[in-house]
Amino acid sequence: MKKVLVIAQFTQLPGETGNNRSRFKLICEMLAKEGYDVTIITSKFRELDRTFRKENELYNSAPYKIVTLDEVGYYKNISFKRIYSMWSFTWSLKNFLKNTNEDYNLVYACVPGLDSALIAGKYANRKNIPFVIDVQDVWPEVMYDLVLDVPIISNILFSPLQLMANKVYAMADGIMAVSKTYLEIAERKNRKSGIKDYVFIGTDIEEFELSVNENINVVDKPSDEFWIAYIGSLGHSYDIYTFIEGAKKASEKGINVRPIILGSGPLEKNFKEFAKRIGSNAYFTGWVDHAMMGSYLKKSDAVINAIKRKAPQSITNKVGDYLSSGRPMLNGSLNLEFLELLNDYKFGFNYEPESSESLYLAIEKIYRLSKKEREQMGSNARRLAEEKFDRKKTYPKIIKMTEKLVEKSY
Incomplete structure (x- = not known):
């Protein structure tokens, strides 16, 4: 059975509320329905309500495996604690991938976070398996207005983040995005992938x-x-x-x-x-x-x-x-x-x-x-x-992209 690893630091899991945040939950369900052995990695910390996840019996009934990794958590959107918290999840992910014995056939990663997507991409490249990114938001562009909108200073301040984003975009074998706008931003930095598309977040x-x-x-x-x-x-x-x-x-x-x-x-x-x-x-x-x-x-x-x-x-x-x-x-x-x-x-x-x-x-x-x-x-x-x-009509495009890349890798 072909194995797909989904990495989504910010997502909704079975039994949780989250309004329209279930994109990756649905992707995992659809892949499992198509016969894939799916594992999703996310954080023990829920950024939506700033709480820590506890073991949920519904996790075991999901048609895919769920792995929750340690993260220190934060309470303010704009804070050094948030940066440290995201780094802590990245370290947990790095350790998990270093020690896993599973042989995955594809890695599907949410962007952002950039740190975790970069780790995921490097892992996929080492294993010589397809790497797909799903662009949910554009960092650091979204931060200019939130933190500091002074053109030259902003560019300097956020240049490390921009370089990281460019690296993630460039290493992707497949690019999915939640809008045409975001797809165009990502594909400008990618000369590798011939498989690119966008599917609105939508709703059921x-x-x-x-x-x-x-x-x-x-x-x-x-x-x-x-x-x-x-x-x-x-x-x-x-x-x-x-x-x-x-x-x-x-x-x-x-x-x-x-x-x-x-x-x-x-x-x-x-x-x-x-x-x-x-x-x-x-x-x-x-x-x-x-x-x-x-x-x-x-x-x-x-x-x-x-x-x-x-x-x-x-x-x-x-x-x-x-x-x-x-x-x-x-x-x-x-x-x-x-x-x-x-x-x-x-x-x-x-x-x-x-x-x-x-x-x-x-x-x-x-x-x-x-x-x-x-x-x-x-x-x-x-x-x-x-x-x-309507997700029932549009999300099959995501599954078809995944299937193409898995088949292409054989």
């Missing part, structure tokens, strides 16, 4: 519908309120201040709009204090599970892709859920790939990121549409979800 639409239907009545929405929902991290890349302020301006103009903010993150307290200071009626739910999140989306009148101007994110985790909900979207992303989708499918309106006035005008525009017009936009969103974001 059938599962989404089932969970929403079970919880839809839990969410009580006043009929006179116009809800706009945001889901995801409350962190530095996301334009929540503009969302709160733009909605406040709309309410001052007579639109009974209410921002519904689902999620948590390092700036949650700051956003709440800002909302209180300007007299916003924004409702913060905190972290909710995937079923409840979907129910809020379905009850809302619109959704918002609130992202900062310089943020490098392309097609983020939340997009699949937004589109699956069948709600029109207010979009602040300037990513060309996303703007092309919006133009082709016509599922919402753009606004200028970090401009509360522009967002207010977009809110007014979507509010003034007839019910039929909003429903048409929502139907367009749902059509896009079904065509390009």
Whole structure:
């Protein structure tokens, strides 16, 4: 039986919640279903909620093997402790690969983390087996806006990370990415691989519908309120201040709009204090599970892709859920790939990121549409979800890439 090793420091395991973080869990399940002997290596530390994993009986019932390695953990996104924590996982991975007796036929690694992907790539090269990377995010690009956005100093500060990223990209025999944007960044540094593709993170639409239907009545929405929902991290890349302020301006103009903010993150307290200071009626739910999140989306009148101007994110985790909900979207992303989708499918309106006035005008525009017009936009969103974001339809491309590389290595 051919063996595949999946290395994903940040992932969801059986029995765990994680909203839309189950990409590698599903990949492992699909590979196992195709007859591969699959092992996934991840961390004992869950970065999602900053907790340490305990042995779960569901691990043993999974159709693949699960290995959790030591990591010291951290509590702040931007901290030396986080850097040390990621290094500690890399050391654990290095030791595991040094001492394993297994003969794998392919290594499939999540990027980031870069350190662990580099170790995985070196191991694959030593063993002369295919190495596949799955680009989930682009480091260090994502860090410029988060830490220090001073062009020359930033380039110097992050140059070691950029060199590491380039090495990882260059050694890959196969490149998978969560967007065309990320694929193009990785393949610019790769002269080795002829097998490259992208598959949006997406969502399982059938599962989404089932969970929403079970919880839809839990969410009580006043009929006179116009809800706009945001889901995801409350962190530095996301334009929540503009969302709160733009909605406040709309309410001052007579639109009974209410921002519904689902999620948590390092700036949650700051956003709440800002909302209180300007007299916003924004409702913060905190972290909710995937079923409840979907129910809020379905009850809302619109959704918002609130992202900062310089943020490098392309097609983020939340997009699949937004589109699956069948709600029109207010979009602040300037990513060309996303703007092309919006133009082709016509599922919402753009606004200028970090401009509360522009967002207010977009809110007014979507509010003034007839019910039929909003429903048409929502139907367009749902059509896009079904065509390009439904994991049952799109993830087989990932499995086919893996199969090609395994067969090619024989």
